[in-house]
Amino acid sequence: NSRIQTVIPGFNLIFDKLQHTYPDYWLAYKETFEFIKQKEQEFLKTLSYCWLIHGDAHPENVIKMSANTIAVIDFTDICLADFARDLGAFLQQFKYMSIEKNEDGNYIKTIQNLFLNSYLKQAKIKLNQGLEQRINYYYGWTALRTAVLFLLKEQPEPERAHELLFKVRRDLKLD
Numbered sequence: 209n210s211r212i213q214t215v216i217p218g219f220n221l222i223f224d225k226l227q228h229t230y231p232d233y234w235l236a237y238k239e240t241f242e243f244i245k246q247k248e249q250e251f252l253k254t255l256s257y258c259w260l261i262h263g264d265a266h267p268e269n270v271i272k273m274s275a276n277t278i279a280v281i282d283f284t285d286i287c288l289a290d291f292a293r294d295l296g297a298f299l300q301q302f303k304y305m306s307i308e309k310n311e312d313g314n315y316i317k318t319i320q321n322l323f324l325n326s327y328l329k330q331a332k333i334k335l336n337q338g339l340e341q342r343i344n345y346y347y348g349w350t351a352l353r354t355a356v357l358f359l360l361k362e363q364p365e366p367e368r369a370h371e372l373l374f375k376v377r378r379d380l381k382l383d
Contacts, residue, residue, distance in 0.1 A: 355368075
């Protein structure tokens with residue numbers, strides 16, 4: 209689970225399902241996944257170590273303990289990987305879950321920035337172009353997984369999947 213190519217249930221299984229059920233989306237999905245996977249591999253080759261990450265960072269895995277304390281739960285997917293993966297995943301899932309609750313776009317962006325800036329400050333990490341790119345790749349990867357969920361769930365929503373898949377491709381400059 210330490211690399212996006214090995215995250216359960218695995219992209220080969222998803223590729224097969226998409227190819228048979230939604231052949232019109234299969235190639236775009238495969239190209240997008242391969243692009244993000246390549247970017248991750250290129251970055252990880254430059255490292256002498258990885259970080260311990262949560263692996264499933266999203267708002268539903270953050271709980272309020274007291275007025276000033278929060279905690280993270282559900283460490284099923286904990287692994288050694290790029291910490292930008294947790295950041296990109298959390299930012300994307302926060303936006304997705306907030307849109308589901310009809311939150312205002314400006315509010316969403318404000319909270320995303322607050323989260324990212326607070327994380328970086330606490331970790332004593334500077335946001336540079338390379339880190340920002342990696343966060344964006346993992347943001348796209350998480351959105352790609354959400355698009356697949358829209359296609360493969362019991363009551364498919366291909367319109368939502370289409371919109372999200374091609375937004376990811378535009379954001380990554382693949383279209």
